[in-house]
Amino acid sequence: MQQLVNGLALGSIYALIALGYTMVYGVLRFINFAHADLLMLGAYAGYFVAPALAPVFGEASYGLLAATVFLAAVACAGVGAGIEYLAYRPLRNRPKLTVLITAIGVSLLMEFGCQHPAVFGAKTRPFPQLLPAEQIHFLGATVSRVDMVIPLVTCGLLMGLWWLVQRTRMGMAMRAVSFNQQAAALMGVNNNRVISFTFALGSALAAVAGVLYSVRASGIDPLMGIRPGLIAFSAAVVGGIGDLAGAVLGGLLLGMLETYVGGLPGVSNYRDAISFGMLVVILLVRPSGLLGRAQVEKV
Amino acid sequence: MRLGGARRWLVLALLVAAAVSAGSGVMNRYYLGVASEVGINVILAVSLNLINGYTGQFSLGHGGFMAVGAYVAAKMTLVFGEQVGAAFQPLLFAGALVAGGGAAALAGLAVGVPSLRLRGDYLAVVTLCFGEIIRVVFQNSAFFGAATGLSGIAPWTTFGWSWGVAALTVYVVLALVHSTYGRGFLAVNDDEIAASAMGLNPLKYKVTAFLVGAFFAGVAGGLFAHMKRAINPEGFNFMRSIDVVVMVILGGMGNTAGVVAAAVLLTVLPELLRGFSDCRMIAYSLLIIVLMLLRPQGLFRRSGKGGGL
Amino acid sequence: MSEKLLQLDAVTIRFGGLTAVSEVDLSIGHGELVGLIGPNGAGKTTMFNLITGVYQPTSGQVLFGGRGLLGLRPHHRTRMGMARTFQNIRLFGSMSVLDNVRAAMQLHRRDGWRQALWRGNQARESERGVESKARELLAIFGLEERCQENALGLPYGEQRRLEIVRALATSPRLLLLDEPAAGMNPTEKVELARLIRLVQERFKISVLLVEHDMKVVMSVCERIAVLDYGRKIAEGSPVEIRRNPNVIAAYLGQEVADA
Numbered sequence: 028m029q030q031l032v033n034g035l036a037l038g039s040i041y042a043l044i045a046l047g048y049t050m051v052y053g054v055l056r057f058i059n060f061a062h063a064d065l066l067m068l069g070a071y072a073g074y075f076v077a078p079a080l081a082p083v084f085g086e087a088s089y090g091l092l093a094a095t096v097f098l099a100a101v102a103c104a105g106v107g108a109g110i111e112y113l114a115y116r117p118l119r120n121r122p123k124l125t126v127l128i129t130a131i132g133v134s135l136l137m138e139f140g141c142q143h144p145a146v147f148g149a150k151t152r153p154f155p156q157l158l159p160a161e162q163i164h165f166l167g168a169t170v171s172r173v174d175m176v177i178p179l180v181t182c183g184l185l186m187g188l189w190w191l192v193q194r195t196r197m198g199m200a201m202r203a204v205s206f207n208q209q210a211a212a213l214m215g216v217n218n219n220r221v222i223s224f225t226f227a228l229g230s231a232l233a234a235v236a237g238v239l240y241s242v243r244a245s246g247i248d249p250l251m252g253i254r255p256g257l258i259a260f261s262a263a264v265v266g267g268i269g270d271l272a273g274a275v276l277g278g279l280l281l282g283m284l285e286t287y288v289g290g291l292p293g294v295s296n297y298r299d300a301i302s303f304g305m306l307v308v309i310l311l312v313r314p315s316g317l318l319g320r321a322q323v324e325k326v
Numbered sequence: 327m328r329l330g331g332a333r334r335w336l337v338l339a340l341l342v343a344a345a346v347s348a349g350s351g352v353m354n355r356y357y358l359g360v361a362s363e364v365g366i367n368v369i370l371a372v373s374l375n376l377i378n379g380y381t382g383q384f385s386l387g388h389g390g391f392m393a394v395g396a397y398v399a400a401k402m403t404l405v406f407g408e409q410v411g412a413a414f415q416p417l418l419f420a421g422a423l424v425a426g427g428g429a430a431a432l433a434g435l436a437v438g439v440p441s442l443r444l445r446g447d448y449l450a451v452v453t454l455c456f457g458e459i460i461r462v463v464f465q466n467s468a469f470f471g472a473a474t475g476l477s478g479i480a481p482w483t484t485f486g487w488s489w490g491v492a493a494l495t496v497y498v499v500l501a502l503v504h505s506t507y508g509r510g511f512l513a514v515n516d517d518e519i520a521a522s523a524m525g526l527n528p529l530k531y532k533v534t535a536f537l538v539g540a541f542f543a544g545v546a547g548g549l550f551a552h553m554k555r556a557i558n559p560e561g562f563n564f565m566r567s568i569d570v571v572v573m574v575i576l577g578g579m580g581n582t583a584g585v586v587a588a589a590v591l592l593t594v595l596p597e598l599l600r601g602f603s604d605c606r607m608i609a610y611s612l613l614i615i616v617l618m619l620l621r622p623q624g625l626f627r628r629s630g631k632g633g634g635l
Numbered sequence: 636m637s638e639k640l641l642q643l644d645a646v647t648i649r650f651g652g653l654t655a656v657s658e659v660d661l662s663i664g665h666g667e668l669v670g671l672i673g674p675n676g677a678g679k680t681t682m683f684n685l686i687t688g689v690y691q692p693t694s695g696q697v698l699f700g701g702r703g704l705l706g707l708r709p710h711h712r713t714r715m716g717m718a719r720t721f722q723n724i725r726l727f728g729s730m731s732v733l734d735n736v737r738a739a740m741q742l743h744r745r746d747g748w749r750q751a752l753w754r755g756n757q758a759r760e761s762e763r764g765v766e767s768k769a770r771e772l773l774a775i776f777g778l779e780e781r782c783q784e785n786a787l788g789l790p791y792g793e794q795r796r797l798e799i800v801r802a803l804a805t806s807p808r809l810l811l812l813d814e815p816a817a818g819m820n821p822t823e824k825v826e827l828a829r830l831i832r833l834v835q836e837r838f839k840i841s842v843l844l845v846e847h848d849m850k851v852v853m854s855v856c857e858r859i860a861v862l863d864y865g866r867k868i869a870e871g872s873p874v875e876i877r878r879n880p881n882v883i884a885a886y887l888g889q890e891v892a893d894a
Contacts, residue, residue, distance in 0.1 A: 058450075117619055123446075124384070125622040128575050131568055132614030139607035257458070257564070264451045300462035303455035307440065310452055314443050498752060505751035506765045509738035513727045520725035523687065525713035525742030525805050534748065580729065 029168040030286050036174035036243070038282020039181035043236035044259030045266065045274035046181075046188065047229040053269040054205045054225045057123055060130040061110060062233055063256020064137035065103050067249060069234025070154070070241040071147060072099035077155040092157045092176070096238045100231035107230020108223045115226075116219070141249035151248040154241040173242045180239065184232065185275050192271070201225060205269075258285075258299075261306045267316025276317060281306075339493030343486045358485050362553050364593045365488030366546050369495045371573035371589040372582055373542035376499050378571065379580035381535035382515030384450040387437055388543050389566030390457030391430040395544025396562070397470050399426030400479045400551040407480050419482045423491070423548040430544020431537050433460065438536030442529045457567055465559040475558030476551070483553035491549060495542045500582055502538070511535060512580070572614055578624025588624070638701050640665050640841050641717075641809055646685055646695035655681045657865045658695070663809065663841050668831070670856035671845045672876075674885055677862040679845045680722060683813050686843075687719050688712045700808070714742055718807035720798040722814040726786040732797060733782040736769040739804035769804065775837070776800050776830070792823045796830070803834065809841045810834065816848045824848065828855045849886075853877070861885065 044066060051059045076098045077091065084090035114133050118126045142149040158172040165175075192198035200221045203211035212218050240255060241247050262281045266273025281302050288298040309317065370388060377385045402422040410418050437456045444452055464470050471477075502508040513521040514528045521528050551557045573592050577585030595613075599606035639662040648656045656678045663669050673679050684690045686697060688709040697704045699715055707715075727735050744765070750758035773779045776796050781789060786797060795815055802810055812831070816824050828851050835842050846852045852859060853873045861869040861876060863885040869876060876882055 114615055114619075118622070121622050124575065124579075125618050128572065129615055129618040131572070132611050132618065135568075135611035136608060136615065139611055143604055143608065253564075257454075261451060261455065264448060296466040297462060300459040303459050303462075306455050307452050307459075310444060310448055311440055314448060501754070502748060502751050505746075506737045506741050506744065506762060507747050507751050509727075509730065509734050510741055512729050512734075513738045516727040516729050517725045519689075519709075520721065520727065521738075522708065522710040523713060523719050523721075523725075524739040524801065525710050526738070527710045 028166055030290055031283075032165070032168050032170050032174060034283035034286035035279070036177045036282075037286055038279035039178040040236055040240050040243070040278075041255065041259045041262050041282045042181050042275040042278025043177075043184065043232055043239070044255055045263040045278045046184065046271065047232040047236070048260050048263040049266075049268055049271060049274040050188070050225055050229045050232070052263070053271075054201055054222060055115075056205075056269075057115075057126050058130065058260070058268075059226075059229065060127070061133040061137060062229065062260075063252035064134050064141075065107055065230045065233035065252075066237040066240065066256060067141065067247070067252035068106060068137065069099045069103045069230075069237030070247045070251060071141070072102045072234060073157075073238040073241060074152060074154060074247060077157060081155075087156045087159050089158070089176075092238075092242070095157060096235050099234040099238050103234035103237075104227035104231040107233070108227040110230075111223055111226040116222075138249055138253075147249055149249060151246040153246050154244065157238075157242050171243075173239065177239050177243075180235065181275065181278075184235070185271060188228075188271055197221070197224060258302060261303065265306050265309050265316055267318040270316070270318045273316055273318035336493050336497040339496075340490055343489035343493065359553070360594065360597050361485050362483055362488040362549075364590050365485070365492040366483075366549050366553070367570075367573065367589040367593045368492040368586050369488075369542050369546040369549070370570045371577065371585045372492070372495050372499050373539045373546070374570050375574050375577070375580065375582060375585045376502070376511070377535045377539040378574050379578075379585070380499075380503050380511045380515060381532060383532055383535065384446065385437070385453040385536070385539070386450050386564070386567045386571065387453035387457040387460075388539075388570045389562045389564065390453075390460035391433055391540040391543035392547035392550065392566065393457075393460055393464060393559070393562035394430040394433050395423075395426030395547030396551040396557050397426075397464055397476065397547075398429040398544070399423055399548030400476045400557060401470065402426075403480055403482070403552065404476065404478070415480075415482065419480075419487070419552065423545045426548035427541040427544040430547065431541040434536040434540025434543075435533065437540070438533040442532065454564065454567070457562075457564065461559045461562055464562075471558075473559065475556060475561075477556035479551050479555045479557070481552065481555055483549045488549050488553070491542075491545055495545075496582060496586065498538070498542075515580070576614075576617060576624055581624060584624050639663060639698075640667075640700060641686070641843070642698040643686070644696050644698070646682075646692045646697060648681060648685060648690055649693045655865050656685065656692075656862075659862070659865075659867045661860055661867065661870075663843055665808075666835070666839055666841055668835050668842045668844070668855060668857050670852040670859040671843060671862065672847070672849070672852050672859060673862035675847070677885075678865040679847075679862055680813060681865075682862065683719070683811060683845055687717060687811060710742075713805055713807075716806070716808035717811065718802035718805045718809070719811040720795075720802050720813055720815060722817060724794050724798055726794060726797060726801070728785075728787045730786055731783050732773065732778060732786050732789065733766070733769055735786045735797060735801050736772060736804045737765055739801045740765050740769060742805055772800050772804055775833075792819060792826075795819070795827070799830070799834065803838060807840060809843065810838075812842065812844045812846075814845055814847055816846060816851045824851050827851060831855050 047062050048059065073095045077095045080091055080094045084094055110133055114129055115126060118129060141147045163170045163172060163175060192201060200216045203214065203216050204218055204221045208218055258281055259278060262277035263274045265280065266277030284302055284305060285298050288301050289295050370392065374385065374388045377383050399422040402425055403418060406418055437453055440452050465473050503511055510521065510526045510531050513524065513526055514531045518528045573588045574585055576592065577588030596606055596610060599609055641663040643659060643661040645658045645660060646656060647654065647658055659682065671679055671682060681690065685692055688704065688707055691706070699717060704712060727738060730738065744761065746758055746761050770779055770782065773782060776799065778793060778797060778800065781793065789797060816827055819827060831842060831844065832855060844852060844856060856873065859871065859873060859876045860867055861882050868881045868885060869879045
């Protein structure tokens with residue numbers, strides 16, 4: 028039971044990050060390597076705004092967490108849209124590989140830029156306490172508050188995203204752009220706006236995940252995004268990249284796996300190898316991911 | 327490039343490498359070290375170019391292949407180095423490099439087989455995962471020194487070794503892709519369906535590319551280990567693979583001369599920026615972005631002409 | 636050699652609920668030039684893909700030179716002596732005209748990576764042989780001047796011709812042409828018809844021509860099969876086909892009468 032709850036919390040974080048990957052991929056068919064670093068930026072944004080917000084909402088309260096997450100998400104949405112505008116938009120009609128390498132460049136820039144002493148520095152910093160420390164006892168398991176919150180947030184965001192994509196004009200435009208950019212433009216969709224919006228949204232998701240991840244973790248540093256980013260990316264692919272439900276499924280799966288394998292004596296050091304190994308096996312059996320591409324949720 | 331030419335260049339490069347190597351006693355150690363590193367990066371980039379550039383498979387696992395080669399070769403010389411006389415050292419070193427390359431080629435086979443079913447982003451992910459798996463395995467293997475890695479490796483990688491193998495790699499890749507047999511690599515990249523309609527087995531070409539590419543990455547790993555004298559799993563992480571991919575793309579996919587130039591540039595440039603250590607990686611990443619915005623076909627590629635030298 | 640080169644027995648393929656090709660029999664003899672026509676969506680290209688191994692039939696069988704082709708992938712079939720062109724041109728875009736042809740000549744060579752790396756006299760001899768044979772083929776089709784140019788830099792008509800040269804470079808016994816006249820102007824079509832006859836006479840091979848354009852088929856083929864809604868509705872000489880009421884109905888009577 029304890030393991031289940033831990034796995035669920037970890038998996039939900041991976042799912043949140045994977046959702047960001049999958050949103051951007053769904054619309055632009057391109058892997059935004061910088062996503063992991065937006066997660067890191069989100070964490071730093073939380074680190075800086077939380078102390079300022081604490082007097083308003085009270086130390087370690089749900090209000091503080093919500094406000095911090097919100098502000099970090101807004102900040103990252105801006106940064107994400109900015110990156111798209113500066114680095115990816117000029118490459119819109121170039122080969123995918125060019126964009127991929129640019130994304131890697133952007134990712135490196137953010138990692139090394141943030142390690143510069145004049146920015147954040149390479150040192151690990153402790154993340155502020157955003158929630159009460161005492162734990163909740165629940166069906167025989169001891170659960171920290173953040174572990175309770177995370178799955179709820181993920182679930183809520185998934186439903187929100189689904190609603191957005193399926194039920195709103197913007198969502199319809201996103202699906203249209205995803206299907207065929209030229210045709211969408213001819214039908215009067217403003218591609219640039221839709222793509223900027225998608226990036227902003229994906230980056231906001233990364234920020235939400237970043238803050239929640241940091242609350243769970245002990246500290247933050249400029250390279251903190253790499254590992255969860257890699258695993259969440261794998262999760263998105265396992266679920267079938269471009270598919271919202273698939274991203275969540277993949278995230279939960281890898282989170283659970285990591286928790287269970289991490290608890291086993293002897294093999295716990297191999298947890299990453301096992302996660303990645305499973306990914307390889309899944310892709311060999313189902314080359315387009317668990318939920319494939321035929322799903323309606325495809326953005 | 328004519329067929330006879332490649333072999334002439336090979337001989338020339340080997341002679342230069344041997345000459346410099348012989349004279350290395352009087353040369354600046356630092357420059358020699360950088361030059362050896364250039365050679366190793368050339369091997370990595372040119373061999374990855376066979377997989378990513380000529381054959382069109384997107385591999386992000388070169389760091390993993392390199393790790394396999396480095397560990398196997400280093401372990402071999404560590405175990406047997408004491409037992410052989412000085413005269414046999416080069417022989418042992420060559421044997422260790424080949425063994426490392428062979429082990430990496432086996433890993434390449436393991437990665438190449440999934441490539442039969444997957445393409446594009448999915449293949450990239452699988453190769454990335456393989457690279458990470460290899461790293462985690464070394465990290466936990468006591469035989470290979472676990473997280474601290476191996477140290478006390480003999481400093482046998484001279485300028486001559488590294489450039490000699492680099493020349494050999496360039497020769498092998500060029501000779502392969504320019505033969506009638508090797509046009510198949512490009513054919514598979516251009517149009518898999520048409521290639522199989524012309525009687526070429528795309529699967530065979532893809533696996534061969536992975537096999538050969540991984541072999542040389544393994545040899546480069548062996549050279550790397552005997553240059554740095556100490557290796558640990560972190561040295562072969564995902565960033566290492568990205569570095570090599572960037573070299574290939576900067577040079578221009580499927581353009582060996584360009585890739586060699588890019589490997590040289592990207593090894594020397596960070597060294598030149600060493601004085602500004604805070605900013606040099608920032609400059610490096612900016613360089614990648616700016617180059618992609620301005621010259622996406624690679625630095626050295628004449629536009630519109632594929633498969634050239 | 637009384638047996639047919641290519642024989643299709645009651646070949647059927649279904650995609651989900653849709654039967655794209657249904658119970659089609661077709662045979663091509665040695666040295667024969669057969670046309671396969673039909674309105675858009677009749678299943679012509681599907682037939683083509685069944686023969687070349689892109690699809691496997693749901694039922695029925697395809698025999699080539701008396702051998703069943705079940706489960707053999709496209710490159711195996713090409714090695715057995717079947718070569719094709721593509722409706723939407725699929726040349727090797729990163730290579731020169733000459734290399735497009737060279738690449739197609741590898742399949743019958745024994746030289747592989749060993750010879751590529753260790754260039755002995757024999758290997759060099761073999762490479763020279765490949766090149767001169769490729770140039771010879773290109774010359775027959777008037778492309779020898781273009782050898783070093785990039786394949787995709789050729790004008791459209793020449794790209795189509797290069798596809799035929801490339802297919803012939805695999806030394807086929809059966810050449811399958813998938814709508815070679817698509818996108819050509821009337822002059823080019825006349826030239827194409829001449830070319831197809833030339834290929835058949837000069838290389839003594841069988842040709843299956845899948846074509847939309849009536850004039851080309853009528854002027855070239857000895858025998859024509861007509862597909863409509865995945866079924867063979869007629870087969871016979873051009874004259875018979877032109878008079879066949881089923882065919883006229885399928886084509887709304889117009890084109891056939893004009894041709």
